[in-house]
Amino acid sequence: MKVLLIGGSGFIGRRLIPLLLARGDSVTSVDIAPPVGLPEGVQFRRGDVRQFDEVIAAVAETKPDRLVNLAYHIGSDLPPQVAFKLNVLGMQNVFEAARLCDVPHTIYASSLAVSGLQSAYGERMLNEDELRHGTLQYAVHKIFNEFQAQDYREKHGTVITGIRPANVTGPDKLFGSVDHVHCITAPARGRSVTFPFRDAMRCPVHVDDVAEVFLRVTVADKPKHAVYNTGGHTIGLGELAEMVKGFIPDADIRFEKETGGREKSGNYLIDNRRLVEEFGVQYVPYRTRVLQIINAIRAEEGKPPISG
Ligand SMILES: NC(=O)c1ccc[n+]([C@@H]2O[C@H](COP(=O)([O-])OP(=O)(O)OC[C@H]3O[C@@H](n4cnc5c(N)ncnc54)[C@H](O)[C@@H]3O)[C@@H](O)[C@H]2O)c1
Structure with a gap:
């Protein structure tokens, strides 16, 4: 299958590419940033998702079976015009190109951020049908992306599927929620x-698991649902600190306050049954992933691995 991946140089995209190649898919990666260590066999084309001419040219020339958009700004700090062009207009360009070129299936990243704070719902699991309470720029853009996809599905029958990753973790994560990553690295x-808070809650999911989710949804012809939560492992930062200390007894992890972070935490109780039931996804245990991240950092620093 031919896959055109926009944003393929990023944290998730560079994990998804080898999984597609291993299946024998032909992959073209479009990104504004040059790839680091692009695997052999991948076509790279520099392109800007904000420019419709560039998106439609890439789609028309490659005629992909699947179009995946991961290009985004993770954060809510950009001036409105800059953020809108990348996050909203960029997504629009991808969906419109998919429609005009009859791409059989388009996949994009939404986020757990659409739900906003867990405290808006109380202590209960949230599935994809809940009202979305996100209020930050990033969250509202993701909510609007889900509407854009719905509008294309309803008006044009375009097959578009969204994936809402939870707090993605990995040794090289730079953007988005990074406290749970720094607690390990x-x-x-x-x-x-x-x-700041020991009781701040997160729902980490390893980037290799997220790449596998994108793979399974991408290769499907027509998933049953419009959007899927990845879910992850619900954990407080204090509990994560104890897990890390189990591997690194002299780890110096401090908290300014014991309480007060829980009510400020984003959605951390995430129901991913839809994904698990339809795609048979099973994640590697989080504790194993924590050790994997520790050992990735130790390898970078020329130190021997710690055993589990
Ligand atoms: N990482 C997470 O924790 C997380 C969680 C939830 C959702 N997501 C979503 O998953 C998607 C991928 O996330 P990621 O962590 O790989 O992000 P990332 O920032 O590492 O990758 C994004 C890629 O998009 C590229 N890009 C930026 N502007 C572009 C433009 N104008 N044209 C073309 N390419 C452009 C960047 O160069 C980068 O390679 C995003 O939509 C993000 O919102 C990520």
Whole structure:
């Protein structure tokens, strides 16, 4: 199958590419940033998702069976015009190109951020049908992306599927929620780290697992649902710190306050049954992933791995 992946140089995209190649798919990666260590056999084309001419040219020339859009700004700090062009207009360009070129299936990343704070719902699991309470720029753009996809499905019958990753984790994560990542990577580097709240809650899911989710949904012809939660492993930062100390006993992880973070936490109780039942996804245990991240950092620093 021919896959055109926009945003393929990023944290998730560079994991998805090898999974597609391993299946024998032909992959073209379009990104504004040059790839680091692009595997052999992948076509790279520099392109800007904000420019419709560039998106439609890439889609018309490659005639993909699948179009995946991962190009985005993760954060809510950009000026409105800049964020809108990348996150909303960029998504629009992808969906419109998919429609005009009859792409059989288009896949895009939404986010757990659409739900906003867990405290808006109380302590209960949330599935994809809940009202979305996100209020930050990033969250509202993702909510609007889900509407854009729905509008294309309803008005044009375009097959478009959204995936809402939870708090993606991995040793090289730079953007988005990074406290749960630094809680692992800082001690692995022998550095101290301090967080505001011990009881802040997260729902981490390893980037290799997320790439596998994107793979399974991407290769499907027509998933049953419009959007899927990846879900993840619900954990407080304090509990994560204890898990890390189990591997690195002298880890120096501090908290300024014991309580107060839980009510400020984003959605951390996530129901991913839709994904599990339809795609048979099973994640590697989170504890194993934590050790994997520690050992990735130790390898970078020339240190031997810690055994589980
Ligand atoms: N990482 C997470 O924790 C997380 C969680 C939930 C949702 N998501 C979503 O998953 C998607 C991928 O996330 P990621 O972590 O791989 O992000 P990332 O920032 O690592 O990758 C995004 C890629 O898009 C590219 N890009 C940026 N502007 C572009 C433009 N104008 N034209 C073409 N390419 C452009 C970047 O160069 C980068 O390679 C995003 O939509 C993100 O919102 C990520």
